[in-house]
Amino acid sequence: MKARVVVTLKNGVLDPQGKAIEGALASLGFDGVGEVRVGKVIDLELKATDKAAAEAEVKAMCERLLANTVIENFAVQFVG
Amino acid sequence: MKAAVLVFPGINRETDMAKALAAVSGVKPAMVWHTDTDLPAGTDLVVVPGGFSYGDYLRCGAIAARAPIMRAVAAHAERGGLVLGVCNGFQIITEAGLLPGALVRNASMKFICKEVNLKVENRETAFTSAYRHGQVIRCPVAHGEGNYVADDGTIAELEAEGRVVFRYCDPTGHISPAANPNGSTNAIAGIINARGNVLGMMPHPENLIEALHGGLDGRPLFDSLVAALPKAA
Numbered sequence: 319m320k321a322r323v324v325v326t327l328k329n330g331v332l333d334p335q336g337k338a339i340e341g342a343l344a345s346l347g348f349d350g351v352g353e354v355r356v357g358k359v360i361d362l363e364l365k366a367t368d369k370a371a372a373e374a375e376v377k378a379m380c381e382r383l384l385a386n387t388v389i390e391n392f393a394v395q396f397v398g
Numbered sequence: 399m400k401a402a403v404l405v406f407p408g409i410n411r412e413t414d415m416a417k418a419l420a421a422v423s424g425v426k427p428a429m430v431w432h433t434d435t436d437l438p439a440g441t442d443l444v445v446v447p448g449g450f451s452y453g454d455y456l457r458c459g460a461i462a463a464r465a466p467i468m469r470a471v472a473a474h475a476e477r478g479g480l481v482l483g484v485c486n487g488f489q490i491i492t493e494a495g496l497l498p499g500a501l502v503r504n505a506s507m508k509f510i511c512k513e514v515n516l517k518v519e520n521r522e523t524a525f526t527s528a529y530r531h532g533q534v535i536r537c538p539v540a541h542g543e544g545n546y547v548a549d550d551g552t553i554a555e556l557e558a559e560g561r562v563v564f565r566y567c568d569p570t571g572h573i574s575p576a577a578n579p580n581g582s583t584n585a586i587a588g589i590i591n592a593r594g595n596v597l598g599m600m601p602h603p604e605n606l607i608e609a610l611h612g613g614l615d616g617r618p619l620f621d622s623l624v625a626a627l628p629k630a631a
Contacts, residue, residue: 332545332547334505337507383460388498388549
């Protein structure tokens, strides 16, 4: 089973990287872009075969390491 | 003082820190490898030095904060033992949950390597008693992610309890956005936990402790620790 973890900055946490991309897109003439925020995608290959157990396990991984819940949100998707 | 300096892969300020501790206290600290599970017996100060542990992968300090030795550091802090985290060390102990908040990318997006001015906001700690209240000191910084953030409640609590120990300021002690190198909330450069035994700071006091460094403004921090801790046998 494969899981995809998407980590994003919480609202209100300044994202200077997103701001820089916003500026670069504007300089390329893409003037229809509002705020840009940058996150991370982490793909995991799991040994688990039971989806509920895998969900609980990945959630624990996110809380303990993959995301810093002080500043980040996470979402988990399962593929295959 | 019986100090232990933690060493993680990618850390590069451990020797500076060890030299500063030895120069001021007269006792060489133990260098403790990250895979160790225990601190040397009798350790009364743990220092987490600066650098780029694990290449800053995932988040600065995130991997190091989960290293085996960090359980012993948490237990040491729980017992009331002193912990000092500088630069990456501040990021590591914050990621480990020993201090609240987080350190994120500098607002300027730039890595900053320069000398800044700091205001000593609280001298009633084991780390700062040798400074004067409100003293303005010079101190080098070298970081890309030193922008301190926390939720509003945490910031209010830190401020109300005098737990902002160091703040970025100009040479006259004035706090302004222009004197804030990284965009930290309320110009926070260093904070302490509620119990007063865990201090984290982005600037490097270990790099300003002898005349050849160009100043001695970091030395009182180590003098404070020497005064706070029993003399090593």
